[in-house]
Amino acid sequence: MPRVRKFANDRAPTIEQIRIIIEYPDRRIRAIVCTMASSGIRVGAWDYLKFKHIVSLETDGRIVAAKLIVYSGEDDEYFTFISSELYLELEKWKQYRIQSGERVTG
Secondary structure, eight states, X not given: OOOOOSSOSOOOOXXXXXXXXXXXXXXXXXXXXXXXXXXXXXXXXXXXOOGGGEXXXXXXXXXEEEEEEESTTSTTOEXXXXXXXXXHHHXXXXXXXXXXXXXXXX
């Protein structure tokens, strides 16, 4: 039998690779890539994410970070954090969707 590997055959993207990807002119790409890079979530977590799972964390009236609830309501539920810059980017994306006529709820 072959030896069992104790690691995955993948790696985190470099900062330069992330910069190249987010230059793509589609707004969704920037929000998706930055969310995954900031929070460390996997692709499968997107099926469970909703805007109501993003909770801003404020100090002295200023957003310093945000808590992201991953796999909400599932046995594997956990939370992670995202940067304040990403939180503001996601809010801009949400406002863009609302201005485009989409009904955005929690």
